[in-house]
Amino acid sequence: MNRKDVHLPHDDLxxxxxxxxxxxxxxxxPLECVSLNLLITSLGYRSFVPLLVIFALPNLFLFVPGSSVITGPPLIFVAMQLVLGRTAVWLPDFLGKRSIEHQAFARILTRALPWIEWVERLVHPRYWILSRRAADLTVGLACLVMSxxxxxxxxxxxxxxxxSVIMMALSLSERDGLWLLGGFALSFASFAFVAGLFAAGAFAMMRFF
Known part of the structure; x- marks a missing residue:
């Protein structure tokens, strides 16, 4: 990783x-390297989406033991900023200034862009009735609870x-009401599952004592 940073003109964003x-x-x-801060600045309001997806994605795979211990805290950190109404994600300098050489970054994107564009064709603006602040607050709170x-x-x-976090993040990016409803449905299912576990545990303890 290289720590040299280059900034794009803000007018282009x-x-x-x-x-x-x-x-x-x-x-x-023509950048020499790309830092996390530059990526966040370039994405602006959309910087929440890739970070929410990146931190939630490892938890989809049951063969990654202990992934939630690593990805849980930063996911909570990002979701909390969305709840607080920040226009872009803030990262501490020791993370934000970390950068990757542009050549390596370009190789990664060359492989990733076809998949990103495929998802973008599935998620598109429809049935969206929330203002930006209302969407940030509701999605942020739901993602916070899920994290x-x-x-x-x-x-x-x-x-x-x-x-559910991934679906809600993508819905927020493209203002897709159907994906938002799907994400909320999964959130309610998760809440019911966890509440049921705690209720069963409390009932078992009461019977034991």
Whole structure:
């Protein structure tokens, strides 16, 4: 990793561009390296989406033991900022200044962009009635609760909350009401599952004593 950072002109950045367009511009730019801070600045309001997805994704796979211990705290950190109404994700300097050489970044994006564009074709603006602040607050709170659930040591309890976070993050990016409803449905299912576990545990303890 290289720590040298380069900044793009702020005038070239818009919050309404698709994620694939922003990433393609970064890939085709003459930068020497790309830092997390630069990526967040380039994505603007959309910087929440890739970070929520990146931190939730490992929890979808049951063959990654202990992933929630690593990804849970940063996921909570990002979701809390969304609840608080920040326009972009803030990272501490020791994380934000970390950078990767542009050549390596371009190789990664060349492979990732077809998948990102495929998802973007599935998620698109429809049935969206929330204002930006209302969407940030509701999605942020739901993602915060789900990230706490993922952090709890519940056997096989990470997959559904992680999927709900990913669906809600993507819905927020493209203002897709159907994906938002799907994400909330999974959130309610996760909440019912965790509440049922705690209720069963409390009932068992009451019977024991």
């Amino acid at each position: 818009t919050v309404d561009r698709k994620l694939s367009v922003v990433l393609r511009d970064l890939r085709d730019s 706490v659930f993922m952090f709890l040591p519940i056997p096989f309890g990470n997959t559904v909350p992680a999927l």
